[in-house]
Amino acid sequence: MTNLFSIFDPSTNMMSLPLNWMSSLLCITMLPMSFWVLKNRQMMLWSKPFTLLNKEFNMLLNFKINKGTTLIFISLFSMIMINNILGLFPYIFTSTSHMIMTLSMALPLWLSFMMFGWMKNTESMFSHLVPTGTPIVLMPFMVCIETISNIIRPGTLAVRLAANMIAGHLILTLLGNTTMNMSINILPTMIAIQMMLLMLEMAVAIIQGYVFAVLSTLYASEVN
Template sequence: MNLFSIFDPTSSIFNYSFNWISTMLGILFIPQLYWFSLPRINILMMKISINIHNELKILLGTNQHKGSTLIFLSLFFLIIFNNFLGLFPYIFTSTSHLVLTLTLALPLWLSFILYGWINNMNHMFAHLVPQNTPLILMPFMVLIETISNMIRAFTLSVRLTANMIAGHLLVTLLSSTGVNMSFSLTMFLILIQMLLLTLESAVSIIQSYVFMVLSTLYSSEVN
């Protein structure tokens, strides 16, 4: 056992990667009434979905296709579910691994790039050079924009992974020091950890929102 054992996808029972099952564990927390009636949790989810849907329509612009916002809505709820599940004890945080985040970011980025270069090649070439760029800087701007476009999937996935790992490691480090502390210091440590968990809850929402918004902006650039 080491500090990074909480991020190990291998289960200790059969030595297989059964911890990835936690990715779909959020479905088990949804009550059955959610599917058959309109309880308060369903109304809340509908209000959140409608607000995000309206915001995504603004980001996508007038060239959006019907139903395109559903992709990013589903992505948002999948990430936020897994981020929150990782805050519970003994639940594997799948979004803290590049395996999952790259699986989400790489197909989106690749599809956007292929769609843009196949259907809007002139627009993609024009996007490599920002407006009012001096002539002497144009080759450098093309190189910089090309590199930034190529690493978008990696930066998108690393941003989510790094933020989830940092908070979990900090909570683990603080909890490991509580054994050798006095009672008063332990109470203070618990208070700090409660504040950290509140901060991690906010980070879970913010990072899922940032992942969704950046994916939407990348898709709007190719239209």
């Protein structure tokens, strides 16, 4: 490791194939279990949070006719959460800590929402640029502010996810490097702190996937 940030460099290659990114495909191994007639306990455990997410996303989207619209957001949440949790295991690459991965998820969603909104609901999209109750003098400034906020949405989604993953991994790496040089008396305390941070990172991994999916759902509800 040449520097602290080299742990985020996907440089493991074999025959010109980047093997680090293969960890993102591990979640595909869980798909065949969902096609069994009698579901096992693992799939029953997965179905409970997915049912709750389906109800919440339906409330945010307010879609009563188009059933199955929430599947894309539930799939997005599950993929981000699985990749975040896998990155906490030793020697497994965290793909969601790179802007390549996060921006590849945020930019197509935002672009499709914007294209659909401006093509189908043009008047509604124009009305979103000026909030209700805005004075006439401030209307040009509000249009500029709302336009900029709409443009930077995919960037904020991507940076939020990548920055949270990088921050947690850097803290764990720093503590892991300093623990090796400490005395035996302080070692149990440092290990306990690392275990607490690891539990916190597990919660952050789930929360970041939830935040990404909820914000994408809110952006979709604005254009309809």
